[in-house]
Amino acid sequence: MGLRDPSPPDEPRFVLAAKHMVDSGEWLVPRRGRELYAHKPAPFMWAQALAYEAVGNWRIAFLLPSLLAGLGTLFLTWDLGRRLWGRRIGCVAGLALFATLQFGLQAKRAQIDMLLVFFTTLALWGLLRHLLESPNRRVLGLGAFAAGLGTVTKGVGFLPLLAWLPWWLAQRRSARPAARAGGWVLLVGFLAGAGVWAVPVLVAAWTSPDPSMKAYAAEIFLRQTGERYVSAWHHIRPAWYYLQVIATLWLPGALLLPWLLPAWWRRLRRGDARQATLLGWVVLVLLFFSASPGKREVYLLPALPAVCLAAAPLLAGILRRPGPRRLLLGYVCTLSLVALLLLFDGLVRDAGIVARLAERRDIRSADLGLLLAGLGALGISGLLLIAGLRQRAGALIVAFSALLWTCYGLLLAPALSASGSARQLMAEVEARLPQDARLGMVAWREQMLLQSIRPAADFGFSRSPAAQWAGAEEWLRAEPGQRWLLVAGAAMPVCLAVPPAQSVGRSNRDDWWLLPGSALTPDCTPSEQLQDERRSGAGHDLKQGR
Incomplete structure (x- = not known):
């Protein structure tokens, strides 16, 4: 913490949105530059903004939520293991989680997933304490509230509630009474947690005259949740993809699966409701994510604490071999x-x-x-x-x-x-710019806008390079002597000659060029040129042929 800057993927985007919240006072809906950012809900960016308000340093604040969420997840794993099996098993479960590659890697990244894992583990902690330790509506309500918060943090926070199914099946098999009242507690707690962010956004979308707010609500609540799960448009992977994730990112524990699997099977045959509930829930999570065509390795991470809890009672015996x-x-x-x-x-x-x-x-x-x-x-x-x-x-x-x-x-x-992080690139840009110059960006990345030393104009992020150029041309021609553009090599039109454009380095798999406003001529309209090049299939990389 404090030794590095936000780096792709995702980190600069979230910090940029959190920084806008702090600077503008608009906390409800995150922004990426001038656009509303509708790919992820706001709670994680709230956490980063609140961390900045507490410590006053973005290099520390952007990582602080993941650190606290990681430590909280370790504590909850230890505490649940202690309650279900005893103090020593709780310590083993926490250490097993700490030693797993994916957990450590994600806890050191400023992405949503570590906060999501904390909420899902807290939800599982409350639910399993109620089901397996002793009925406790307070912890059940806390777990349901955490599930609701997790759902508005990253869509799938409701998954811990599925643990009811394997627990119910285990109770039926053992012929024990399955009297655990509290369905209304689950419902009220979940709705309260989800409503922390969802209700204000829906009210704002309903009452706002701005059509972009209604489009934002439709995008975040429909397309980025249900449609993304049922008909994903990126990260398409085969059904067995998560077996590969387990075999690699769940090292070194994955090496012990040949001994863990038969030991788990013996516990299940003996009717251990603790193992049946934990492992049954993990299987449900695996099936849930495998059913969607879109898959990423971090999706399976919420199941990892439960796997470590299920493995903890067996590890001492296995490690004697x-x-x-x-x-x-x-x-x-x-x-x-x-x-x-x-x-x-x-x-x-x-x-x-x-x-x-x-x-x-x-x-x-x-x-x-x-x-x-x-x-x-x-x-x-x-x-x-x-x-x-x-x-x-x-x-x-x-x-x-x-x-x-x-x-x-x-x-x-x-x-x-x-x-x-593009800090090196943007320092070079600052060194090249005149002191009174204004900077704009075309085909930019979030880390460049975040690392810009002076305020920078953008012309949209989701728009095509040609559409961004259309806005940039008007902006440049207003003050061609004082305005400059930072442009990705892939978005530079052929009609711009090399001499006015200055190469400022390579970052994020592209070459970047600094272009003075005076480089635009009446014969060169970059927005139209890019559209023509796209139609003809011509390349426009400055490093080749120009």
Whole structure:
């Protein structure tokens, strides 16, 4: 925290919206530049804006909600494990979650998903305490409220409520009375949580004379939820995609599945309602997301705390076996050696993996040195941990996870920040601009508007480059001597000659050019030129042929 800037994907977009909330005082509906941002609800951006109000530093504030949500999820996992099995099992469940790759990676990103996982885990905590510990309408109501908040945070926060089904089936099989009243508590709590944001937006859309508000409500409540699930238009993946996610991002725990699966089956056959409820809910979540054509690896993350809870009572016995211990030792050894091989590659090869990464991302030498230092620290420290803890696989995994995320946070992520966040690019733009110049952007990325040192005009984000150019042309011609444009290479029309355009570097897989307003001539209308080029299929990359 404080050592890196918001970097794609998603982080700059959310911080840009949160910053607009703080600067303008308009908190209900997020904005991306001049446009309403209708892809995600506002609660996560509220959290970032509130964090900034508390600490007064965006470099810290943008990561603070994910940090607190991650710590809260660890606490809830520990507490639920403690209540269902005992204190020691609760500690094992929390440590297992901490040691899983996807959890650590997501907790260190400023994306919505970590906050969503906190709300879904809180909802599951309340529901399972009511169902499996003892009837408690207060915690049930809190869990329902969290499910409602999760739903208006990212659509799928209602999923913990499905845990009723496997619990009910387990109760029927065991012939135990399934008397757990509280349906009205669930309904009222859920509606109250969802209404925190949904009700004000619907009221504003209903009463506002602005048609963009009605379009925003239709987009966020219909297209970005139901339609996106049933008929996704991007991230299309096969039905088995999440098996690949489990096998990779749920390491190192995924290595123990050959021992966990039969042990779970034995517990289920004995009628353990705790395991049946947790594992049944995980299967429902897996089926729910697998049924949609659109899939992303983070979608499955809310199920991870439940998997760790179900695994925790079994891990001590499994880790006494030589096979699982060797696999975990090999996992740590592999990651440590890969880090050292990348360090060696970066030091001795001029065209190796690290050198190509540095060229593609325009990483400067000082940042490259920091990146190599991080790889070296991870690799050497990992081997030292193996030497000291090779007989204690569980302790080794937890210690290595702490080492991995420490090296990532202190060295690796800061090394990639300047180039990935566009801070380096925008510093170059500022150095090229006259002191009294005004800046506009065409085909821009959120991180560029966020990192701009001076106020920048935009001409829409969702609009096509030709449509953005139409607004930019009018803006430039109003004061051609004082107005400049930052333009992506892919959006530069052929009719603009190279000499007036200045190359300012490469960022986010594109070359960027700074164009003075005086470069526009009566013979060059970029908006029309781009439309003609698109129709004819002509390329317009400045680096090729011009």
